[in-house]
Amino acid sequence: MVDLITQLEKIKPSIDKVINEVITTAQFINGPEVKAFQTELQEYLGVKHVIPCANGTDALQIALMSLDLKPGDEVITPSFTYIATTEVIALLGLKPVFVEVDRDTFCIDPASIENAVTEKTKAIVPVHLYGQASNMNEIMSIAKKHDLKVIEDNAQAIGSEYKLSNGSFVKTGTIGDIGCTSFFPSKNLGCFGDGGAICTNNDELASKMRMIANHGQSKRYHHDMVGCNSRLDNLQAGILRIKLRELDSYLNRRREAASYYDKAFEKIDGIKTPVRSNESRHVFHQYTLTLEGIDRDKLHHFLAERDVPSMIYYPIPAHKQKMFASFGSEDVELPVTDWLTQRVISLPMHTELEKEQLTHITNSVLEFVQKESE
Numbered sequence: 001m002v003d004l005i006t007q008l009e010k011i012k013p014s015i016d017k018v019i020n021e022v023i024t025t026a027q028f029i030n031g032p033e034v035k036a037f038q039t040e041l042q043e044y045l046g047v048k049h050v051i052p053c054a055n056g057t058d059a060l061q062i063a064l065m066s067l068d069l070k071p072g073d074e075v076i077t078p079s080f081t082y083i084a085t086t087e088v089i090a091l092l093g094l095k096p097v098f099v100e101v102d103r104d105t106f107c108i109d110p111a112s113i114e115n116a117v118t119e120k121t122k123a124i125v126p127v128h129l130y131g132q133a134s135n136m137n138e139i140m141s142i143a144k145k146h147d148l149k150v151i152e153d154n155a156q157a158i159g160s161e162y163k164l165s166n167g168s169f170v171k172t173g174t175i176g177d178i179g180c181t182s183f184f185p186s187k188n189l190g191c192f193g194d195g196g197a198i199c200t201n202n203d204e205l206a207s208k209m210r211m212i213a214n215h216g217q218s219k220r221y222h223h224d225m226v227g228c229n230s231r232l233d234n235l236q237a238g239i240l241r242i243k244l245r246e247l248d249s250y251l252n253r254r255r256e257a258a259s260y261y262d263k264a265f266e267k268i269d270g271i272k273t274p275v276r277s278n279e280s281r282h283v284f285h286q287y288t289l290t291l292e293g294i295d296r297d298k299l300h301h302f303l304a305e306r307d308v309p310s311m312i313y314y315p316i317p318a319h320k321q322k323m324f325a326s327f328g329s330e331d332v333e334l335p336v337t338d339w340l341t342q343r344v345i346s347l348p349m350h351t352e353l354e355k356e357q358l359t360h361i362t363n364s365v366l367e368f369v370q371k372e373s374e
């Protein structure tokens with residue numbers, strides 16, 4: 001699904017250099033690379049504050065912890081997402097309220113948010129799934145109307161841009177109150193282990209989240225609130241600085257691969273290629289097809305026999321997970337989510353896909369469709 005080894009070969013001298021520097025100076029925690037990366041990511045995203053942390057899940061948790069919510073407060077989130085988005089809500093004693101996604105963009109459906117708002121609703125966590133922005137213009141206007149906070153789960157969409165209603169483009173993760181991202185190795189900007197970051201334009205939230213990520217500490221050994229320990233390693237920050245310089249070219253490589261796939265499948269009945277929303281510049285963390293009348297699981301096995309990896313993101317939506325049974329969420333009706341869960345399949349997507357590989361992948365899919373229609 002990803003090829004991190006070929007990608008590394010192209011930047012290996014600078015990576016070796018930074019790893020060597022960090023090791024020989026033995027500055028492993030809170031070193032100069034972390035500070036520099038923080039500043040560079042702020043500039044790249046066009047945001048006032050970046051707070052590096054240990055992983056994307058922590059980023060979401062720290063963001064929620066900064067909002068002073070009370071047990072039982074409700075947080076609206078899509079069910080069709082990676083589990084981390086929803087898990088942290090329950091972990092903090094809050095109630096995840098699962099809503100529907102849009103069939104075309106796979107992202108949270110604003111109409112479904114509006115229907116789910118109650119007196120207890122305090123926040124919305126939209127997920128920019130597969131690398132495409134949620135409908136942030138509508139989400140922000142719903143949030144404003146009901147006085148809700150918005151935390152963007154930007155783990156799959158770093159570098160993606162979104163057109164605001166005034167016509168200007170901004171980076172995803174910088175539109176809501178807080179944006180959260182992950183540097184897990186296979187993400188669009190990945191390090192060599194775990195890593196994450198939070199961003200915000202709000203000074204007060206920024207200093208609070210910085211404290212939370214550092215044991216609630218205001219100055220050394222003065223702990224004003226219960227926090228956690230969540231840091232980005234100096235080594236990972238050094239690696240991320242090098243990869244951040246490549247990010248835009250990485251995103252273009254992903255878009256090129258996506259266009260190749262689009263073209264190969266454009267005239268095929270039963271295969272729906274990813275829909276681009278007008279406001280969003282997709283960064284293709286995943287390239288995900290929706291199949292209608294084509295047996296998805298059979299295709300998955302057929303591809304595996306031809307050495308083509310494919311994945312189902314996500315086979316079980318959050319509201320059907322056992323961990324949420326106590327919220328009675330299995331009874332929530334999310335027909336679009338359930339429908340997508342049965343029909344989506346993601347093809348290999350990374351920065352190193354060569355024409356030959358793409359041809360083999362698309363030919364294998366087309367061969368299966370042909371065979372099944374006979």
Ligand SMILES: *Cc1c(COP(=O)(O)O)cnc(C)c1O
Nearest residue numbers: 055056057082084085155182184
């Ligand atoms: C990867 C991911 C996360 C979690 O990031 P980690 O760094 O693995 O903790 C959260 N949300 C989404 C949508 C993700 O894809």
